[in-house]
Structure formats: C-alpha cells, structure tokens
Amino acid sequence: MKKLIIFLFSLFLIFSFGGCKKTTKESIKIGAIFSVTGANAFLGEPEKNTATMLVEKFNQMYPDKKVELIVYDDEGDATKAQNFATKLIEEDGCVAIIGPTLSGTSLKILDLAKENKTPLISCAAAAAIVEPVNEREWIFKTAQSDKLTVTRLYKYISKNNIKNIAIITVSNGFGQSGKGFLESLAKDYGLTIVENQTFGAQDTDMKAQLTKIKSTKPDAIICWGTNPGPAYVVRNAKELGMSTPIYQSHGVGNQKYIDLAGDAIEGTYLVAGKLLVNESLPDTELQKSVLTQYTKEYQEKFGDMPSTFGGHAWDATNLVLNAIEKGVITGNTAEDKAKLRDFIENEKNFVGISGVYNFSKDDHNGLTEDAFSIIQVKNGKWNFVE
Secondary structure, eight states: OHHHHHHHHHHHHHHIIIIOOOOOOEEEEEEEEEOOOOOOOOOHHHHHHHHHHHHHEEEEHOOTOOEEEEEEEOOTOOHHHHHHHHIIIISOOOOOOOOOOSHHHHHHHHHHHHHHHHOOOOOOOOOOGTOGGOOOOOEEEEOOHHHHHHHHHHHHHHHOOOOOEEEEEEESSSHHHHHHHHHHHHHHHGGGEEEEEOTTOOOOOOOHHHHHHHTTSSSSSEEEOOTHHHHHHHHHHHOOOOOOOOOOGGGGGGHHHHHHHHHTTTEEEEEEOOGGGGGGGTTOTHHHHHHHHHHHHHHHHHHOOOHHHHHHHHHHHHHHHHHHHSSSSSSSSSSHHHHHHHHHTTOSSEESSEEEEEOOOTTOOOOOOGGOOOEEEEETTEEEOO
C-alpha cells in the first residue's frame, strides 16, 4: 500500500510539473528591406549593418523582450521589394517594416503597408513617400525630405549672391523628386534656372550635359543624385576646365563620393545631415552625443566610418525599439501594429542621427531644415560651413 501511494504521488508530480512544458515567448519581429547588394549597396549595406547592430545590442540589454530582425535584400529592384514586403507581412508576421533604401522601392510598397495596416518606416528621401499624410497614415520615413534639402540649400546660396543656377539631376525617383522641388522653389528665393539637364543612374560621362551648362555661365551648379553619377559630374566638370561652384544633395553623404570623385571633389559643397561633421559641432549641439556614440559603436563593430544612410536606419530601428522598450508593443498582432503607428506619430523630441524628430498627424517625417548642415570638401575631408 505504501509503495502504491508513493507511485501515485510520483505520477502526480510528473504530470503536474514535469509534464508541463515551459512556454516560449514569441519574438517581436521587425522586418527590413535594404539594397544590400547591387548598384546601391553603398546605401543599403550600412543600413543593414546598423539595424543588425542595434537589435543585437537591444537583445543583450533586454533579453526578456526577444526581438528578431528579418532582413531581405531587394538589390534596388522595386518588384523584389514588393515581393519581400508581402513576405514580411503575410509569412513572417512582422509588426513593422524598416526601409526600403530607395525612393522608388519605397513608393512601390506603400499600398501593401496601408492595406495590411503595417507601419512602414522608409529610409528614403522623396517627400511623396509620406505625403499627403492623410493617404499615408501607416507610412513614416527618417531620411530628410528633398523639399527640406532644397529649402536649406536655396537659403544658403541666395544669401551668397547667387542668382542664376544650372541643375543636373539623376533620372530616377530620387532625382525626379528633387528636380521637382528645385524647379518649383527657385523663384521663391530669387533664383533663375538657366539650364536643366539629367543623367542616367549609372552614367559615368556627363560632359555633353556639362558643356551645355557651361555655355550658360551659371553662378552655381546643383547636382542631384546618388553615386556614382554625382562623383562623375565633378570629375567631368574639372576635365572641362569648369570653375563654377558645384553643390550636391544629401544623396552623396558618404565616403564613396570622396573616393570616386578624387581630387576633383575639392571645394565642392553639399547639404547633408550633421553626422559627417560631428567632430566640428559644438558640445551644445543636441545631436552631438548621439552622433558620437553611433560613430564609435559602428567603427568598433565594422571597422569603418558610418554614413548618413546608415543613420536613417539607426533612426528607423530605434523608433520601433523604443516602443518595445517602453512596453507599447509586446507582440506582432494587429493591435500591436496600431499601437506602434500611434506611438511613432506622437513621438516628440526624438534625437536621431538624421535630426531631431517631432512627428505629428500632419507630418510623418518630423524634421525641419535645421537637420541639415552646409558642408564643403577641403583637403579631401568634410568641412562644416554652417
């Protein structure tokens, strides 16, 4: 009898405790689409590196939160971006999507994000990604809008006695958007566009376009694109003996521009975020500590300097991680997605790499022209102007 009691008690213990499997908490899944390979790898690779670094760090700090980052490489192809966005939403069950890298690929997946009520935080610049906001309620972006870039640049050159300008823009989504604002805002700053040229995204010879520009004798040339094109514009200009000041957009904010352009880059200007000139910023600058920390961590992990493009991913990733850290979202449900969308839309004074964000129901980029610096290349280095 005693043995029977012991046996039954043992069975009780087994089924009550040993038989109960410990439930595993589901990870919070963040999707990401970057152009990691292909012609735009210099944009997408630092974005992937940055997002991966941040999620690894977060999981070390908050092991009970369990965040999983799922990254796909669209190679700069809009159709691939669309397919991967579908996969992240329907198969992987992600609570949000970070990226894509490019304006064209971002615009391609807007409807998917909207239809599936999934927050999308693009790392691209075109204002049309988040405007009009009432049609983009699930869409946000962290790259400074091209409209803000043009405004900042035009304010600077107009006060420096520049009146007649020539523009040369890349013939893709980023270039077309920038061109539109360059044209529409010129008169507001007393500027006249005397020549208007374009070039292909992979073109390496723009001498024909620059020869036409040279004949109009502009006070300045504004080039709008991402490398390699803009680097060849300054190289070709030097080969033609042109001394007209050249101003670049924030699309060239990385070391690749300097490497490709060589000594032809000397004296050229660009409008970009403050990461490139962080060391020159005063200690009172609100972004200083964040920029310094990002630079240090990226260099230590990847042995390379971070770029402004990686900075866009830093901002986008941290917007989601902040919501997770604060307990706003705890899973990947429709309710979590809605809570995340509301959290980002109401985020104020978020100090990021690309600027200080103040999102609202009317502004899903959250930045002002104060996010930019005017930078000049001197002795092959970025030099803070204002």
